Amino acid sequence: MGNMRRNVVVGCVFIIALMASVSSSTARASSSIVCNVEMTDLxxxxxxxxxxxxxxxxxxxxxxxxxxxxxxxCRYKPQLAKFGANPVAAMALPKHCGIKKIPRC
Known part of the structure; x- marks a missing residue:
């Protein structure tokens, strides 16, 4: 089970890195910024x-x-499951954090 957890973590880190490199229009000049926040913060x-x-x-x-x-x-929702993330949980994060204005993805 430890290997499976490590694979999930590696997969999620990979998708975050992929998002940073692919989304130059949504990222700032720094490649470590994704959708207005640092990858490490995500x-x-x-x-x-x-x-x-x-x-x-x-x-x-x-x-x-x-x-x-x-x-x-929201643009990355279809990619989440490919890398071991739970898309339903990911899309529910804003609600669980008490954010009221949530976009429809």
Whole structure:
């Protein structure tokens, strides 16, 4: 099971890196910025979007979600499952963080 968890984490890190390199129109000049936040900040939410029954997002994750460009993240929904992330959990993060204005993805 440890290898499976590591593969999920590696997959999610890969997708975040892919998003940064592919989305130059939504990223700032720095390649470490994705949808208005640092890639390392997005990793705060990784536990809340992995696995069949992910835990609730942490306060730090919710802080990131309040800064992120949510419509920008919607573009990556189809890719999440390919890399082991739970798309339903990922799309539910804003609601779980108390964000009221949530785009439809």
């Amino acid at each position: 990793l705060e939410c990784l536990p809340a979007i992995t696995g069949a029954h992910p835990p609730a997002p942490t306060r730090r994750c919710c802080k990131v979600m309040r800064k992120v460009n949510l419509p920008c993240l």
